[in-house]
Amino acid sequence: MPAQCAWRGRLVMRRWVADSLGVSSCISTPARWWHWRAALAGAPPWPVWNARWRRQAWVQPSEDGDGSRRVVLLARSGDGGWLATEWRWTPGERAATRAWEQQRWQELRRDVLVAGDAAEDLEAPPPALQDIWRRHVRGRAAERVGPALVWQGEHQCLRLLEADQRDDPAMPLPFAREDSRLEQRAAIQVQLARSAPGATWPASFHLMLPTLPQQRSATYAAIARSGQVLVGRLWLPLKTGQAPLRARLEVALAAPAGSAAETRAVSLLDRELAALAALWTADHER
Numbered sequence: 001m002p003a004q005c006a007w008r009g010r011l012v013m014r015r016w017v018a019d020s021l022g023v024s025s026c027i028s029t030p031a032r033w034w035h036w037r038a039a040l041a042g043a044p045p046w047p048v049w050n051a052r053w054r055r056q057a058w059v060q061p062s063e064d065g066d067g068s069r070r071v072v073l074l075a076r077s078g079d080g081g082w083l084a085t086e087w088r089w090t091p092g093e094r095a096a097t098r099a100w101e102q103q104r105w106q107e108l109r110r111d112v113l114v115a116g117d118a119a120e121d122l123e124a125p126p127p128a129l130q131d132i133w134r135r136h137v138r139g140r141a142a143e144r145v146g147p148a149l150v151w152q153g154e155h156q157c158l159r160l161l162e163a164d165q166r167d168d169p170a171m172p173l174p175f176a177r178e179d180s181r182l183e184q185r186a187a188i189q190v191q192l193a194r195s196a197p198g199a200t201w202p203a204s205f206h207l208m209l210p211t212l213p214q215q216r217s218a219t220y221a222a223i224a225r226s227g228q229v230l231v232g233r234l235w236l237p238l239k240t241g242q243a244p245l246r247a248r249l250e251v252a253l254a255a256p257a258g259s260a261a262e263t264r265a266v267s268l269l270d271r272e273l274a275a276l277a278a279l280w281t282a283d284h285e286r
Contacts (some may be wrong), residue, residue: 007101010090018082026150026157030074030082031143034058037084039073039139048137050117050144055258057116059109067091069105071112087112099186125162129245131161132279152218154268156261157253163233163246175246177218180207185220192222199224202231211278217285219277220244223269225262228254232269236280245280249273250274 054073255261
């Protein structure tokens, strides 16, 4: 669509139809466009796109090389597509002109931000987990779909959720690696297996490998398969002795058990869980 200009060409408004960017993905078109536009500016947005949004605004956090500033609104159009609108302001050289434009730019910026849906997410995980999730998907297109954070990795659609504590065995998990015992982990695996009698366990409950030199804190994981879903589970014990934070990472898998495809999917889950645990450890080891 042709650009529209004001303020002697220093304010430019452009509109595009946000398309799929030629990519087949489990992430929606607006989520991919939202990530692409922010990444183009070198600042991936947080929160990531939420599937419940029908319109949302984003302000470029830094100026362009020529001092220009941008604000973007991505909105659902009447035909069910998505329309992106960008306003770009290049400040004038004269101080009086800049002051006049600055005031009106702030008004425009405020109006665009108000037009977006509320960013509050009532289904978000606890802040400690949310921060890890944010950093884990940095640089990757992702989307909040209900309580899950969804992204694509190695042609697989991954869903990360806070795990339900009711699904876990009522046994304490030591925070210190030196306090973790093999017999305790074996007993927890037995309880997990009893709670899901139809599941198989490509990776039973285990103490994860350390990610820091002389690491003291423990993290735990397991991977189960129920039907056509692989579920990686992560436990992050707290120094306070309170119930550990829990997360589950899911991937759909139609391939039969024992197949090469299952082996690859298990390896993918294992790496993703290890990366999440490493982020947690880096923050809580000290």
